[in-house]
Amino acid sequence: MTRTLSVVTPVHKAAVDFLPAAYASLCAQEPPEGWAWEWLIQVDGGDEADVPASISADPRVKVGSGRHGGPGVARTLAWGRGQGELVKVLDADDVLPKGALARDIEVLEENPSVGWTVCRVLDLMPDGSLQHYTLGDPEPGLLVRGELYAYWSSTHRPMVHPASLCIRESLLAEIGGWMALPASEDTALLMALDVMADGWFIGEPGLHYRKHPGQTTAHPDHRGGAEWEARMGAIRKRTDALALRRSLAEQGTSLTER
Template sequence: MTRIISVVTPVHGPAVKFLPAAFESLGTQDLPDGWGWEWLVQVDGGDEADVPADVRGDSRVKVSSNRRGGPGVARTLAWGRSQGELVKVLDSDDILPAGALARDIQVMDENPSVGWTVCRVLDLMPDGSLQHYTLGDPDPGLLVRGDLYAYWAKTHRPMVHPASLCIRESLLAEAGGWMALPASEDTALLMALDVMADGWFIGETGLHYRKHPGQTTAHPDHRDGAEWEARMEAIRKHADALALRHLPA
């Protein structure tokens, strides 16, 4: 019986044009024996026909749509259709380098106590160049439960890139999927996971994160103002409630 890693991708509006590149990057993934992938594409506020026919034509690609609900809602609906024991995040405008999924699977198989992984990320710039997205990464290996949240609580920066998450499906279910936020829903999930279980940082590059003017993080409300403050407080409340149950006193 084939074991499945489910790749979940929300897409809205103009970002549909990036789906063929994401699909091509999935095609480069060479998985360990006994594993396969499925791609759950969730069109937020659009129609399945918005997804290019050559992408929809692959039997491993499962496309659905919903009334406009935002990225957190679309991610959760995509996960709701999934069949895999692992759930991998892939934004519609991002690209998986070769070997990314195999490394996630290997870490999870070799470390049963690890609930989630993240990895080194390179920003894919508009001119096609690649740049390291942060000033520094943690050392490869175990991320002790609660450490990332402690850092985020002081800085409101997640230290590692939540767009590279791979999660055990059972842990994602316990976390409740993604919060219904207009942005930062991936950071909210990362903080929840961090207080619930140990993670693992993979030192090899596992994501090319596309930078472009239309992305959510380019919105003027993303890092300041009343909406930002409410998002940060919602993330904190969720993580704090989970920490009471999962972190030692």
């Protein structure tokens, strides 16, 4: 029986033109024997016909659409249509270098206690050049539960790039998918995963993160102001609640018994 990795991609009309490059990078992947990928594209506030026919005609591609709800809602709707036991994040404007999916699968196959992976990321600049993502990577290997959240709590920076996540579907279901935030929903998911299970950092580049003026992170509200404060507060509240729940479960205590 073939096992499936679901690749989840939200897209809005302004980013549709990037989809062919993402699709080409997926087609270049060579999953391990016995594995295949499906691509779950969710058009946020648009129509399924917005996706080029050359992409939607591929039986591995499953296109959906719905009311405008933002990237977190679109990701969750895409995941809801999936069949995979692993879920890989891929933004519409990013591309995967060769070997990215195989490395994610192999790490999670070889380390059953690890719930998720992230990897080294290279920024794809407008001129086509690649630059190393600048936050500073941890050493390749195990990311102990709570390590990234401790770093984020003092810096509001995620240490590793959340756009490179690959997750066990059962863990994603336990967390409840993505938060309905206008931005930072990928960071919110990373923090939730970090307090629920150990992760793994893959040292080889596994994502080319496209830099362009239209991306969400270029918005003036992304790194400051009232909206930013509310996003950070929501991320902290959910992550703290999940950390407490996991701690009590390990102690054999319920929330009502506290």
